[in-house]
Amino acid sequence: MVLGKVVGTVWATRKDEQLTGMKLQIVRELALDGTVRDRFVVAVDSVGAGIGETVLMAQGSSARQTDITRNRPVDAVITAIVDRVDAEGAA
Amino acid sequence: MVLGKVVGTVWATRKDEQLTGMKLQIVRELALDGTVRDRFVVAVDSVGAGIGETVLMAQGSSARQTDITRNRPVDAVITAIVDRVDAEGAA
Amino acid sequence: MVLGKVVGTVWATRKDEQLTGMKLQIVRELALDGTVRDRFVVAVDSVGAGIGETVLMAQGSSARQTDITRNRPVDAVITAIVDRVDAEGAA
Amino acid sequence: MVLGKVVGTVWATRKDEQLTGMKLQIVRELALDGTVRDRFVVAVDSVGAGIGETVLMAQGSSARQTDITRNRPVDAVITAIVDRVDAEGAA
Amino acid sequence: MVLGKVVGTVWATRKDEQLTGMKLQIVRELALDGTVRDRFVVAVDSVGAGIGETVLMAQGSSARQTDITRNRPVDAVITAIVDRVDAEGAA
Numbered sequence: 172m173v174l175g176k177v178v179g180t181v182w183a184t185r186k187d188e189q190l191t192g193m194k195l196q197i198v199r200e201l202a203l204d205g206t207v208r209d210r211f212v213v214a215v216d217s218v219g220a221g222i223g224e225t226v227l228m229a230q231g232s233s234a235r236q237t238d239i240t241r242n243r244p245v246d247a248v249i250t251a252i253v254d255r256v257d258a259e260g261a262a
Numbered sequence: 263m264v265l266g267k268v269v270g271t272v273w274a275t276r277k278d279e280q281l282t283g284m285k286l287q288i289v290r291e292l293a294l295d296g297t298v299r300d301r302f303v304v305a306v307d308s309v310g311a312g313i314g315e316t317v318l319m320a321q322g323s324s325a326r327q328t329d330i331t332r333n334r335p336v337d338a339v340i341t342a343i344v345d346r347v348d349a350e351g352a353a
Numbered sequence: 354m355v356l357g358k359v360v361g362t363v364w365a366t367r368k369d370e371q372l373t374g375m376k377l378q379i380v381r382e383l384a385l386d387g388t389v390r391d392r393f394v395v396a397v398d399s400v401g402a403g404i405g406e407t408v409l410m411a412q413g414s415s416a417r418q419t420d421i422t423r424n425r426p427v428d429a430v431i432t433a434i435v436d437r438v439d440a441e442g443a444a
Numbered sequence: 445m446v447l448g449k450v451v452g453t454v455w456a457t458r459k460d461e462q463l464t465g466m467k468l469q470i471v472r473e474l475a476l477d478g479t480v481r482d483r484f485v486v487a488v489d490s491v492g493a494g495i496g497e498t499v500l501m502a503q504g505s506s507a508r509q510t511d512i513t514r515n516r517p518v519d520a521v522i523t524a525i526v527d528r529v530d531a532e533g534a535a
Numbered sequence: 536m537v538l539g540k541v542v543g544t545v546w547a548t549r550k551d552e553q554l555t556g557m558k559l560q561i562v563r564e565l566a567l568d569g570t571v572r573d574r575f576v577v578a579v580d581s582v583g584a585g586i587g588e589t590v591l592m593a594q595g596s597s598a599r600q601t602d603i604t605r606n607r608p609v610d611a612v613i614t615a616i617v618d619r620v621d622a623e624g625a626a
Contacts, residue, residue, distance in 0.1 A: 256455075364618045
């Protein structure tokens with residue numbers, strides 16, 4: 172999984188019906204020292220993460236293993252809101 | 263998922279029969295500020311996106327979770343036409 | 354999917370028996386302006402593409418969704434021979 | 445698979461219930477000479493690896509093929525603690 | 536698939552039991568001209584490849600489509616020993 176920071180939201184009216192009702196959050200990847208990277212993805216939120224929160228994100232087919240994303244065209248999902256990172260070099 | 267901009271179309275007569283009738287769009291990835299990146303993929307369009315539109319794209323096995331791509335040799339699909347991006351640093 | 358150019362062939366006698374009879378083509382990725390990139394993959398050919406042809410290639414689990422690659426240890430397949438690319442910035 | 449070094453732990457209270465009880469380790473990738481790279485992922489630990497240990501890590505859907513990760517939204521898992529690397533250029 | 540060169544072996548006693556008996560080879564990726572790249576992965580060997588041999592490697596879920604890797608936490612497998620590469624720019 173990847174550590175990220177929620178920085179925004181994507182709005183779309185015309186979409187695959189399987190995406191109906193899903194919150195599409197923009198998540199920028201975090202470096203180990205807590206700085207945000209340029210790389211970002213749009214992820215479905217399964218845990219109610221708000222803007223500015225540090226999150227854990229699963230990608231690929233693993234992103235479809237939550238109750239709200241199962242069998243849907245989703246390749247990134249927020250699976251946790253991070254309380255703390257204990258690591259050498261972490262901020 | 264990834265944000266992209268539809269910039270063109272691929273035409274192919276000789277192809278795997280499972281691709282018959284599918285629109286193959288060229289999608290360049292977008293940075294968060296809305297500028298287009300060099301990186302691009304060819305994606306099947308499931309929502310009728312036109313040239314110049316900003317879209318959401320799913321990749322990998324998740325690209326096969328729409329009605330028109332299921333069980334087909336497709337690894338990228340346009341799943342939404344983006345109305346608005348609300349994000350720190352977005353254009 | 355990715356646009357590529359077939360530039361060669363790989364020959365192997367000792368191999369997993371599920372690869373028996375498969376043509377293994379070397380495909381270099383193409384930029385949007387038609388120039389070849391350094392990046393290349395070895396792909397199974399499902400459409401009879403010859404050296405020098407521009408092709409469409411699917412990767413990952415999607416590469417196993419053709420009749421000849423199903424359930425085999427193959428992660429890249431040529432799915433179409435490209436007739437034309439209509440795109441901003443295309444050659 | 446990828447060689448990595450366990451450098452830390454991620455703590456999260458609010459998370460997808462399928463992650464309950466899983467140890468989330470931060471693993472930095474190793475170069476062949478044993479130096480740590482900047483690239484890191486958060487992986488579920490299936491073998492009891494401690495901080496500072498060199499490990500083997502599987503990613504993508506293969507990360508869900510252990511008893512503790514099956515069908516869960518997990519895209520990286522530690523599958524072995526490495527005793528020794530015999531390689532040209534290895535430290 | 537990717538062309539690689541076997542450069543070493545990984546030894547691990549404490550591991551997921553599904554990896555028992557598998558030979559874990561270190562494979563460095565090859566450029567088209569035959570030079571080895573820095574990028575490497577640890578792959579299960581399904582064809583008896585020795586150190587120094589040029590091999591074909593499948594990754595991701597496709598790496599689980601051989602008899603010895605099926606349903607196991609393995610994301611890279613050697614599927615062939617390469618006899619010859621015929622390509623523009625190949626050594």
